[in-house]
Amino acid sequence: MSMLYIVLAIAFGVLNLGSGIGAMVRLPQILPLMDGANVPQSLLVFPIGVLKAAGGIGLLVGIVFPPVGVAAAAGLVLFWTCAVHTHVLADFWPKETVLTFTFLASSIALLALGLAV
Template sequence: MFIAYVVVAVLFALMLVGSGRGKLVREKRVTETITGLGVPLSWFLPLALLEIAAAVGLLIGIAYRPLGIAAGIGAFLYFVGAVITHLRAKDTKGSVAPGVLVLVSVAPIVLGFLSL
């Protein structure tokens, strides 16, 4: 299970960093989507930092699994919040991507526990 955790943690961390980067540099598509949901621009930096922190936690979790599990839980909660934000804005189509990421974020949590 350790190798599976490493693979999932690295891939998910790369995805989180990419998503955080999109918010940091305010890519047009990301900015339009998120501001269209009613999220103010002032939240972009904190949201990006949360994603990057989760990515770092997942990678450190390779050596210290409890941190990786905690980072996975944080990412899970982050994407649950994203789904809720989409649903509150009545954007059911837009809730699919964060919904998938909610499911993906469960993998490092489960694999982290299984590889303790």
């Protein structure tokens, strides 16, 4: 397992976990973004928050048990691709959208690195 994979898995595992927890506790900063993207706030806890948190935990567990990390990265690629698709459908591009693309790119990188091992 490469040092790059470990560093990315720790960084983005913690960030995805934090983002998921933020969604589950309904941080006030998230609510206008959800409204702008036409996503019902009732989806914040499940599936949005739970899937991001589970993906973050999976990336961290994947450092010790690589198949879990690969599965988590694949799931996060799907999740963040859906998030980008939601922005496209809503034609909603706030400055925070750069984070969506950052999370998607990191998930793709972690999936590629995990499969290369």
